Amino acid sequence: MSAPSSPSEAYAEFVKGIWKENPVFVGVLGMCPMLAVTNSAVNALAMASATLFVLLGSSVLVSALRTVIPKQVRITTYIIIIATFVTVADMTLAAAVPAVHKELGAFISLIVVNCLILGRQEAFASKNTLWMAFVDALGMGLGFGFALFCLGASREVLGMGSIFGVSLFGPNYEPWVIMILPPGGFIMLGLIMVVFNWAKFRKGAA
Amino acid sequence: MSQLAWIFISAVLVNNFTLAYFLGLCPFFGVSSRLETAFRLGLANIFVLIITSICAWLLNSFVLPYAPYLRLISFIVVIASTVQFVEMVIRKMSPNLFRALGIFLPLITTNCAILGLALFQTSRGYGFWQGLVFALGAGIGLTLALALMAGLREEAELSDVPAVVRGTALNLLIAGLLSMAFQGFAGLFGGAA
Numbered sequence: 001m002s003a004p005s006s007p008s009e010a011y012a013e014f015v016k017g018i019w020k021e022n023p024v025f026v027g028v029l030g031m032c033p034m035l036a037v038t039n040s041a042v043n044a045l046a047m048a049s050a051t052l053f054v055l056l057g058s059s060v061l062v063s064a065l066r067t068v069i070p071k072q073v074r075i076t077t078y079i080i081i082i083a084t085f086v087t088v089a090d091m092t093l094a095a096a097v098p099a100v101h102k103e104l105g106a107f108i109s110l111i112v113v114n115c116l117i118l119g120r121q122e123a124f125a126s127k128n129t130l131w132m133a134f135v136d137a138l139g140m141g142l143g144f145g146f147a148l149f150c151l152g153a154s155r156e157v158l159g160m161g162s163i164f165g166v167s168l169f170g171p172n173y174e175p176w177v178i179m180i181l182p183p184g185g186f187i188m189l190g191l192i193m194v195v196f197n198w199a200k201f202r203k204g205a206a
Numbered sequence: 207m208s209q210l211a212w213i214f215i216s217a218v219l220v221n222n223f224t225l226a227y228f229l230g231l232c233p234f235f236g237v238s239s240r241l242e243t244a245f246r247l248g249l250a251n252i253f254v255l256i257i258t259s260i261c262a263w264l265l266n267s268f269v270l271p272y273a274p275y276l277r278l279i280s281f282i283v284v285i286a287s288t289v290q291f292v293e294m295v296i297r298k299m300s301p302n303l304f305r306a307l308g309i310f311l312p313l314i315t316t317n318c319a320i321l322g323l324a325l326f327q328t329s330r331g332y333g334f335w336q337g338l339v340f341a342l343g344a345g346i347g348l349t350l351a352l353a354l355m356a357g358l359r360e361e362a363e364l365s366d367v368p369a370v371v372r373g374t375a376l377n378l379l380i381a382g383l384l385s386m387a388f389q390g391f392a393g394l395f396g397g398a399a
Binding site: 028031032033034035036073075076079080083084086087090106109110112113114178181182183184185186187189190191193194196197198201 | 225226227228229230231234235236275278279282283286287289290317318320321322325326329369370371372373374375376377378379381382383385386389
């Protein structure tokens with residue numbers, strides 16, 4: 001795996017994160033921030049970009065340091081690297097979009113413990129070259145963002161009858177309040193996964 | 207005293223970490239296929255949560271007033287070292303349990319419930335005893351959710367479910383219903399939550 005990678009190999013690593021090994025739909029990783037902040041499309045996008053930033057930064061750094069980090073303390077080391085990038089993301093969001101930052105609250109700090117990020121360091125970045133780690137992180141981060149956006153947008157449409165705060169159905173729409181409450185998160189993600197499975201089954205059958 | 211009881215019940219039922227705050231979902235879906243494993247993971251979690259609470263209290267009272275920007279990193283370092291310690295102890299004392307939990311033991315570190323507890327405890331300004339009770343309640347709440355989920359999943363395995371819904375999708379739908387049931391506890395103290 002550590003041999004210089006061809007462009008097609010890198011492309012395969014990139015695409016697998018978005019669809020075939022999508023961290024949320026297939027890997028079932030990173031569920032905590034996934035469900036907690038996705039009650040609107042804007043929150044989902046902010047969360048997705050913060051996660052992408054942290055994932056890219058820490059994957060590149062872990063991959064660059066992979067021969068230096070002693071095996072016994074690797075998890076602690078990864079976590080400290082991740083926590084550093086999260087602090088940067090947290091402060092950047094607070095400065096750039098204070099309203100969104102306030103709404104996401106503790107969940108920005110909780111990116112540190114997103115299983116997706118630590119999982120990628122342990123399973124991929126610590127064993128692969130810098131370029132491959134970058135491509136893998138980009139694919140996984142975008143796949144995660146795609147899933148977050150699907151969930152956030154559909155919950156906002158059903159739960160508040162709007163998207164990005166713009167009303168869709170007019171004043172007569174009765175919002176499904178349950179969709180923006182915690183149970184709605186579980187149920188909506190379950191339904192999206194059913195659709196995802198169905199697409200996979202159909203492809204397999206054809 | 208009544209305040210401590212309120213913190214405890216609120217953490218176990220009303221604001222259950224897993225079902226209302228979405229904390230600790232990875233083990234919730236990963237390890238909840240068998241009741242016994244789920245229960246043991248719950249116990250490991252309670253243990254780590256209580257140690258985390260004590261560590262967070264120590265850091266909050268003696269270290270962080272002088273260096274508030276280190277909060278996230280110092281919490282994480284303390285938690286990660288605690289988990290590696292628990293991992294070593296479990297590997298020595300119960301190799302079977304160690305194998306049963308597999309990848310999820312190192313991932314307790316990335317269990318949001320652990321860091322979430324430290325962060326919530328800080329932002330709500332809990333003292334030593336309040337923090338301890340909060341940790342115990344959160345741990346029991348997690349174990350309760352894990353055990354309920356594992357029980358339901360063992361049942362669901364035997365029932366006739368369409369192939370498209372099987373697996374994670376079904377688990378999520380079950381979790382949604384469970385969460386809806388727990389929402390009912392929100393009225394327990396006159397809607398205070």
